[in-house]
Amino acid sequence: MVAVGVIGSGAWGTTLALLLARKGIATTLWDHQAARAQEMQSQRENKMFLPGITFPETLCVTAEIGEAVREKEMLILVTPSQRMRENLRLVAPHLGSETLLVSASKGVEIESLKRMSEVIAEELPESAGRIAVLSGPNLSPEVAREKPTAAVIASQSTEVAIACRDLLTTRHLRIYTSDDVVGVELGGALKNIIAIGAGMTEGLEYGDNAKGAFITRGVAEIARLGIAAGANPMTFVGLAGIGDLIATCASPLSRNQRLGRRLAAGEKLDDILASTHSVAEGIYITRAALKLAERFHVEMPLTTKLSQILFQGLDPHKAVLELMMRDPKNEREGIM
Incomplete structure (x- = not known):
């Protein structure tokens, strides 16, 4: 069975986790606050960001970073841009050698002026060839309610872009591929x-x-x-x-x-x-x-x-x- 982890339980992170779980993919959503993770897991809802949308059975919420990262085919990183680096350092000890990494965070690190893919490659150098970035007109409440939209996923590797595209595409989210990582990140x-x-x-x-x-x-x-x-x-x-x-x-x-x-x-x-x-x-x-x-x-x-x-x-x-x-x-x- 395909398994995916989502790091960051804000509106967009939760939405992406919902999309994958609705496809029948075993999805683990990580929140850094144990109390919030427990609340979402028990109530089957993210009341702060997406009230009224029920989690499918295939979605699990945890505050244990290892549980969200280990043995995952794909890891989606959806943390605030200025906290991406510190979260990657939590991810690193648990990351598999074949896991695809998708940045869905739209920002630039102020101190270094690095894009998120550059931060990921710097913190997880052994994963540098498996990085992709996701962007597009994707307002979370609409996507979570399965209103039709499209997105683009870019990677320096065509194979990585296609693999991530195939995992993320749903009946309501059409995803295109690109090799322009710089443009997709800066545009977003x-x-x-x-x-x-x-x-x-x-x-x-x-x-x-x-x-x-x-x-x-x-x-x-x-x-x-x-x-x-x-x-x-x-x-x-x-x-x-x-x-x-x-x-x-x-x-x-x-x-x-x-x-x-x-x-x-x-x-x-x-x-x-x-x-x-x-x-x-x-x-x-x-x-x-x-x-x-x-x-x-x-x-x-x-x-x-x-x-x-x-x-x-x-x-x-x-x-x-x-x-x-x-x-x-x-x-x-x-x-x-």
């Missing part, structure tokens, strides 16, 4: 910055034209940085680029979009963070993106202004005015 991470800004345009009631323009210029900004980092430009018009960007910017289910709306309403970042139990990755990737932009000499005006709003108290109305008054540019500058 950087879109969270643009989602915060899109939420702000809604909160400021600037209208659909402004939101459409903001999202489109966000694609250009993501592509500039991605191309400079070695990504295939076409990835950013695919599922990990425009696909994920549209879903995250348009949906009130998006944590980053909600954050932007609350900022536009005048709430302080610290107060917003204190009132939620979910992680808005856009906060972290904003810092990392500007450091990467400096490294690759890439201009990122939207990200710069958002950083000033998040961390320096810049008024959103003033930020928009400053963006509108920038010197004229060719639309494709930096991505031609």
Whole structure:
């Protein structure tokens, strides 16, 4: 029998565990808090992130890392990006020599500026040839309720990408393969910055034209940085680029979009963070993106202004005015 482990029991980790378990795959979901793991195992539900969705019998929840990792064909890593490294160190002693590793975390480590696949390869060097990354327009509540969507899985190994695709594909989730690990990871991470800004345009009631323009210029900004980092430009018009960007910017289910709306309403970042139990990755990737932009000499005006709003108290109305008054540019500058 195929067995899979999922490291991280947030909304997306739980959703992926549900999808696999519904296929009849023996799936073990890991939570670092014993009390929470026990609660989910006994109540057969993740009431914090996916209330009302019952776990199938093939899904087990545990706080024992070895139980989640040992003798698994595939291990899906769905932890917050800034905690990926510490969780990999817990995984390492139990990891099998043939286990496929899938990163479903969308972020960049702030301190090292490494993508999640790079962090995994660094911490688990013997597994470097078995790493894949998953991204796409995948809002957890919709996927968990089996609404149709698609995703892309990228790996440097075609065989690894196909094996992971076949395990993860369901009647409701269609998965494509790619060899552009850099583009798939950066598209999935950087879109969270643009989602915060899109939420702000809604909160400021600037209208659909402004939101459409903001999202489109966000694609250009993501592509500039991605191309400079070695990504295939076409990835950013695919599922990990425009696909994920549209879903995250348009949906009130998006944590980053909600954050932007609350900022536009005048709430302080610290107060917003204190009132939620979910992680808005856009906060972290904003810092990392500007450091990467400096490294690759890439201009990122939207990200710069958002950083000033998040961390320096810049008024959103003033930020928009400053963006509108920038010197004229060719639309494709930096991505031609």
